[in-house]
Amino acid sequence: MEEHAAPPTVYQVHGSTAPGGEARIRAATQTIPVDGSWASAPTGAPGPADLLAAAFAACLLKNVERSGKLLPFRYQRAEVDVRASRQDSPPRFTAFTYELRLVTDEPQRRIDLLHQNLRRHGTVYNTLAAVSEVDGTIVSVPPPVE
Structure with a gap:
């Protein structure tokens, strides 16, 4: 077939x-x-570079939400900072780095699984990783105690 x-x-x-x-x-x-x-x-x-970095940030955040539904993965909030590095000659981006912060009570092994899914299933992530260095971390913050 x-x-x-x-x-x-x-x-x-x-x-x-x-x-x-x-x-x-x-x-x-x-x-x-x-x-x-x-x-x-x-x-x-x-500018265009800001929009590209913003598209990458949006990809990460959207895939946190996606993974939250599929795994399921519990989190209260996600924030990400992205840094895009470019060179002038030849003009291109050389690296994208990020720090994703999650307010979650999930154990580290589940956070690692989430990170693996972000790298595997992110369309913008994979497109950028094919042409430049992409590296980042996830930092977990425990939810506030009520």
């Missing part, structure tokens, strides 16, 4: 800009202001 792979999921965004670098990206139902300026003072809006 011949296996058929599911067709790929397609995501579509729309971007626009005007002279001066005021740009916008429409993704899903949201419009995101983007700093599209060149050789001028930062506008305060995220």
Whole structure:
């Protein structure tokens, strides 16, 4: 019997800009202001590198939620800090590092399993890991005692 792979999921965004670098990206139902300026003072809006790091952070957080449902894995809160390192010549990202903090009472072996699932099932994670170094840690914080 011949296996058929599911067709790929397609995501579509729309971007626009005007002279001066005021740009916008429409993704899903949201419009995101983007700093599209060149050789001028930062506008305060995220630039392309910030958006890439944000996509990676969102991937990690979404997969914490996914794993919470599938494993199941108990947590009260998750936070992540991502650092993207780039070089100028040739222009590319060289590394992504992260620290994911979880408020959980899960034992360390379950936290390690969660981390393994984040690395294995994260689409953005795996895409970035194919072209740059990706490394991170999970820090668990016990829930407050009531």
